[in-house]
Structure formats: C-alpha cells, structure tokens
Amino acid sequence: MTEPAPRRSTAPRSGDVLLGEDWVSPDPQSDPGQQAGRGRRGIVALNRSPLARKIIIFNLLALVVLVAGVLFLNPFRDSLVLQREQGLVTEARLVADVFEARMPGTGAVNMAAGDGIDVAETLALVDIAPGVEVFVFDTFGTLLVSATGAAGAGDVDTGRSTVITDFLNAVWETVSGVLSSGSEPATQIETEGLARDVYAQARAGETAVNTGRDAEGGAVFAVATPVWRAGEVLGVVAITSAAGEIDRLVRYEREQILQMFVIALLVSIGLSLVLASTIANPLSDLAAAAELGRDRDARKMAPGRVRIPDLTARPDEIGRLSVAMRGMVAALYDRIDANEQFAADVAHEIKNPLASLRSAVGTLRIAKRDDQRERLLEVIDHDVRRLDRLVSDISNASRLDSELVKEEEEEFNLLKTLSNLGEYLGQQAGEKGVDFITDLPPEPIMIRGLEARLAQVFVNLITNAVSFCEDGDAVRVWARRRENRVLVVVEDTGPGIPEQALTKVFKRFYSERPVAQFGDHSGLGLAISKQIVEAHGGVIWAENIRPTHADITSEPLGARFVVGLPV
Structure with a gap:
C-alpha cells in the first residue's frame, strides 16, 4: 500500500492561515486591519451592523406587542368594575338593612x-x-x-x-383616543x-x-x-x-404594568446587545477577513495570505462557519500551491522534448549524409508526438478538477462496466500475446459515481499493466465486495515495480519504464487515476506480488494495483 507522501516542513510565515487566532483575544499575528476594527467598534456597532439592529428591533417588537395587547384587552378594568359593582350592591343592602332595623x-x-x-x-x-x-x-x-x-x-x-409612566399613559390615551x-x-x-x-x-x-x-x-x-x-x-x-374612582384604580394598575414594561424594555435592550455582540461581531470579523482578502487580490497589494478568525471553540453555527471558511481558505491555498507546482512540472516536462528538438534541428542543418538526416527526422517526429501526447494529457489533467465537480453522479453497475472494458481491452492484450483474465462475481455491485471517470481509471490501470507485459504474460482483473466497500484489483505477471518507486508511481510526470518505451507515456495516467478515485471517496495503491512468506528482497512475480470504492 502506498505510504503517504511526506509533508513539507516549512517555517510559519506571516501570510499563512492562522490556526490559533482567537476572536475575543486576537493573536499577535492577526491582521492589523482586523485588530483596529475590533478596537473601534466596542461591544457592537449598531450603525454598521444591520443584523444587530434587526435582533434588537425584533426582540423589542415582541415585547411591545405583548404589553400593547395587555393594555388593549384591559382585563384588570373588567375585574375592578365587577368587584366595585358587587361591593356597592352589598353596601346598599347594608344601608337598607340599617333602615329596616330602625323601623x-x-x-x-x-x-x-x-x-x-x-x-x-x-x-x-x-x-x-x-x-x-x-x-x-x-x-x-x-x-x-x-x-x-x-x-x-x-x-x-x-x-x-x-414621569415615565405619565408620559407613556399620555401616549396610550392619545392612541386610544384616535382608535376610538x-x-x-x-x-x-x-x-x-x-x-x-x-x-x-x-x-x-x-x-x-x-x-x-x-x-x-x-x-x-x-x-x-x-x-x-x-x-x-x-x-x-x-x-x-x-x-372616576375606577379610572384612577385602572390608571394605577396600568402604571404598574408600564413600569414593568420600561424595566423589561431596558433588560431586553441589554440582552439584545449582548446577543448581537456574540453573533454580529464574529460574523463581521469573518466578513472583514474575506473582504480583506478580496481587496488584496484585486489590488495586488499586501501579498500575505487571508487570516480567518478561529472560532472553532464555539459550539454553534458560527463556529461551524469559521471551521468551514478556514477549511475553504486552506483548501484554496493548497490548490494554488498545487497549481503552481503543476505549472512548474509542466514547464520542466516540456523543456526536455523542446531541448531535444532544438538539438535535432540544429544538427540537421549541418548533417551531410542522408542516413543522418533520416535519423534526425525520426528524433524530431518522436519528440513532436511526445509533445502532442504531453499537451493532450496536461489539458485533460487541468480540466479534471472542474469536470469532477460539474458532472452529476449516477448509480451504475460496476461489474457491467468492468465486463465491457474487459471485452475491448482483452482484444488489445491478445494482439500483444498477453492473456487477459477476468474474475467477477455473478451478483451486480451497484455504486454511485461518475461511470465514465471510473472507467478511465480502470482503462489506465489495465493498459498500464499490458504495457509492462510481454508475450506469454497475463493480466488478471477481479473484484470482490467487502462489507461497505468494493475492491477492484488489476494484476500482471510483468517485471513488477521497484521498491523505491512504489511511493512515486502516483506522482505527476513520474514514469518508471524501459528505455524502449521512453517518451511514449506522459506519466500522468496514474496521477489522474488517483485523483478520480479519491474524488469518489476511495483509495488506490500499488504493491508487488510475491509468494506467501517470501523474502521482501526477492524478485516480484508481478505488480498489483488495488482500487477501493465505497458502496
């Protein structure tokens, strides 16, 4: 199985994505613009935070509607009226009883x-x-x-x-007078x-x-x-x-409600400010970090990397958003680094045939014999075909990322795909004198993914195995289902893979081929295959075939490539 590629150990740079910056107490390495913004805004800047204003307004609106409903329904007035009427009836009857008793x-x-x-x-x-x-x-x-x-x-x-309740009562009476x-x-x-x-x-x-x-x-x-x-x-x-006795009692009860309303209003505003500060401020920091990176890219100034605040300690959606944004930024920079490395590798790979072409053309001008010119023309033709193949493979590799994202995944029968490929590639292997063997289970194995792309992986692996085989060798393709995964194995009886190359065969432009096949392969096939498999959540590795308990230094019996895909 392929060992993971060693990670580059680089010293921390001021432009790297921060992994330990805290929103409440910013890391000294955080962006000076973000620190200055935090220092100016205080707890929450209402004039610059529409979200904070909405939180406060909506909280106050619910409280105002509740108090207005209580005052409008006026339940205490009905209760006081009923109690006062019953009291007066009792008082009148007592006075009448006094007169009746005096008669x-x-x-x-x-x-x-x-x-x-x-x-x-x-x-x-x-x-x-x-x-x-x-x-x-x-x-x-x-x-x-x-x-x-x-x-x-x-x-x-x-x-x-x-004073406060008198003012609110005046407002209430004015509104009530308008409504009535x-x-x-x-x-x-x-x-x-x-x-x-x-x-x-x-x-x-x-x-x-x-x-x-x-x-x-x-x-x-x-x-x-x-x-x-x-x-x-x-x-x-x-x-x-x-x-006006009842009116005074009702007014006093209403004043008590309005006093509690004023207290609740102040508490609600305070709690809303605290809530807004815990929501709006970190979101503002995240937005500011993203905008700062956008402005830097637009102006081509301050080449340092974007620093996303680390809010991963928050057990809420803002913490999840911080994790997602930091992951996106890190993935973006990884992709940029990969593209830079890819461009450098492409330039290096193209320079080799170009140097050979330049040398052949220069020599052709001074060659005198026809056999020398013919030989030089063959070299030029070989290098031109090599360049054409290299450019085509580079074009396919550069489009692969976007195509893997754009294409729609579908459910398909993996065994049927392998069977169809075996019929076509088996004929090519037979023309070379290589036996082609398939060992597939009878039951279908359904997986979800991009059928054409996975077929490209198996075509690369099978043609790669056939290319290393000679007359009388064999290539075997078999598949087995293991719980929630399916393993597809391509084996050959060729010379095997050098031990030092087992961890390199999936790198771009790496090719371990005989001298006779030099220039016939770009070295991108296995790299593209690995990229497609990993995009489907699978794994791929290479190993040599040896007898059980054989010495690891003994000559291999062939090479084996294993693809594991989720079912």
Whole structure:
C-alpha cells in the first residue's frame, strides 16, 4: 500500500492561515486591519451592523406587542368594575338593612313624614366610604336625604405615578383616543340623576345597577335597593360611587404594568446587545477577513495570505462557519500551491522534448549524409508526438478538477462496466500475446459515481499493466465486495515495480519504464487515476506480488494495483 507522501516542513510565515487566532483575544499575528476594527467598534456597532439592529428591533417588537395587547384587552378594568359593582350592591343592602332595623315592629311608618323613623338621623349613623354618595327616596320618588362620605387621613391615594409612566399613559390615551374616535361620546349625567335612573327598578322590589359618566367624564356606578317592612316597599336607598374612582384604580394598575414594561424594555435592550455582540461581531470579523482578502487580490497589494478568525471553540453555527471558511481558505491555498507546482512540472516536462528538438534541428542543418538526416527526422517526429501526447494529457489533467465537480453522479453497475472494458481491452492484450483474465462475481455491485471517470481509471490501470507485459504474460482483473466497500484489483505477471518507486508511481510526470518505451507515456495516467478515485471517496495503491512468506528482497512475480470504492 502506498505510504503517504511526506509533508513539507516549512517555517510559519506571516501570510499563512492562522490556526490559533482567537476572536475575543486576537493573536499577535492577526491582521492589523482586523485588530483596529475590533478596537473601534466596542461591544457592537449598531450603525454598521444591520443584523444587530434587526435582533434588537425584533426582540423589542415582541415585547411591545405583548404589553400593547395587555393594555388593549384591559382585563384588570373588567375585574375592578365587577368587584366595585358587587361591593356597592352589598353596601346598599347594608344601608337598607340599617333602615329596616330602625323601623318599629308595629304601627304605621312614613319615611317622608318622619313617622316611625328619622331618616336623616338614621343615615347619619351609617359610615359612608370616602367619595360615595347615598340617596334615600320615598315611594313617590322624592329625595328625602342624601349624604357624601368624607375622605380620611388614612385613605390610600390611588393617583400615584411617575414621569415615565405619565408620559407613556399620555401616549396610550392619545392612541386610544384616535382608535376610538368613531365611537359615540359618553352621556354626562349628575350623580343624583344616575341614582334616579335605577330608582324605578328598586321601587318595584329589585336591586338595580347602572353605570354613567359625571361632568368630567369619570365612570360612576349607581346601585339602588328597596327598603322593606312587612313585605311592603317603604323607600329606596341608592348609592353612587366616587367619580372616576375606577379610572384612577385602572390608571394605577396600568402604571404598574408600564413600569414593568420600561424595566423589561431596558433588560431586553441589554440582552439584545449582548446577543448581537456574540453573533454580529464574529460574523463581521469573518466578513472583514474575506473582504480583506478580496481587496488584496484585486489590488495586488499586501501579498500575505487571508487570516480567518478561529472560532472553532464555539459550539454553534458560527463556529461551524469559521471551521468551514478556514477549511475553504486552506483548501484554496493548497490548490494554488498545487497549481503552481503543476505549472512548474509542466514547464520542466516540456523543456526536455523542446531541448531535444532544438538539438535535432540544429544538427540537421549541418548533417551531410542522408542516413543522418533520416535519423534526425525520426528524433524530431518522436519528440513532436511526445509533445502532442504531453499537451493532450496536461489539458485533460487541468480540466479534471472542474469536470469532477460539474458532472452529476449516477448509480451504475460496476461489474457491467468492468465486463465491457474487459471485452475491448482483452482484444488489445491478445494482439500483444498477453492473456487477459477476468474474475467477477455473478451478483451486480451497484455504486454511485461518475461511470465514465471510473472507467478511465480502470482503462489506465489495465493498459498500464499490458504495457509492462510481454508475450506469454497475463493480466488478471477481479473484484470482490467487502462489507461497505468494493475492491477492484488489476494484476500482471510483468517485471513488477521497484521498491523505491512504489511511493512515486502516483506522482505527476513520474514514469518508471524501459528505455524502449521512453517518451511514449506522459506519466500522468496514474496521477489522474488517483485523483478520480479519491474524488469518489476511495483509495488506490500499488504493491508487488510475491509468494506467501517470501523474502521482501526477492524478485516480484508481478505488480498489483488495488482500487477501493465505497458502496
């Protein structure tokens, strides 16, 4: 099996791709332009990072929609309204119970005339909540007495606010006013009039509830309940809430939500900046490194290689992107180095026949005998054909990389391909007096790849084996499936391969041939075969055939080339 080619041990150059540069703490060898950019931008540069702006905007948008939805639905207002109505109903019934308890058990009672009960004195005994008005009506709808609860020193002020929430409330009220501009304005009514609106239902023996607006637009609740004695309604007690009481409570609850919104807004902005810095900054570094390399190539300045930041320690997609970009850049420079080496090898290989041609042409001018001229013409013809073959093989090798990428892989039967090649190449081997033997299993072996390119590999290996054989030798082609791989082996009974050449036969332009075959081969066939096999994820190697347990220094029985392909 072919040993791996030794890697070139070169000293680190300032232009090589960095393998240890850290994004947070740049390596001293990193590009000065990148270091300067990192120093200027701080945590994150919003004016130069559209991605950071999008992250912050989208995070804030979700928070704003959530808070706006809570304020628009206003669930706490409905809850407060229901609780306040139930409280007023209970309070009205308690006041009515006080009047009923003060009435005598027997005798006539007239609340309007004061017979049997003093309405004003009884109402004075009732503890009325601050801002609440109580009205007492007789059965004819006449207002007998009314009273209003006075605010005490210990009452809680529900109008607390802050500068920020006042501003946000003003914005909210403005938006709400615009959205509700099409609705009819609420009817403004005095509290006594609101109480009289529910009097009729209470006079009929029911507890009634009504809602209205005072002169300033504040919500006012009115509850009326009858005063009973011996199954007869003697009067009605009506209670109205303090003007705007619910609005103040709702405003206070809304201010608390807005305060939490401001805090959440600041936290969201901070977290968004941190998130944007961990995403936008490394992406900016990667983009800057790529742009710097592009500008260098465009201006032909600063010939140092592109340095991609090393973010491989990050267990996320940015780390994967860094690994991929560094691998791409390294592969690109490897390809550039390979192309440079290939160009140098091509120039070297072409110089040999050109030097021979120049020498033959120069000698032809001074040759006097016809046999000398004929010999020189044969040399010129041989060198021209050698150049033509060399240029053709170089052209095919140079196009191979792009063609391997462009062509579409298909699934095909490898054994059928080998069988067809055996029929054609077997005839050529027979013309040379070489036996051609195939040993293929009966079951098809399906693989996925480029059939024409793999066929080119086996053609190269078989024709190469035949070229080393003489009359009476044999070439054997056999294939076997081994788990997830298929092995295709080409063996011959030729002279074998020198041990020192086993690791060189797959190099470009290397040829170990007899003197009689000099110039007939370019030395690219095996190199192209290896490139095609490796592009399919396979391996190829060469070895000599020896008897079992034979001395490694003994003469080989032939050469063997093995191709392993994934199934």
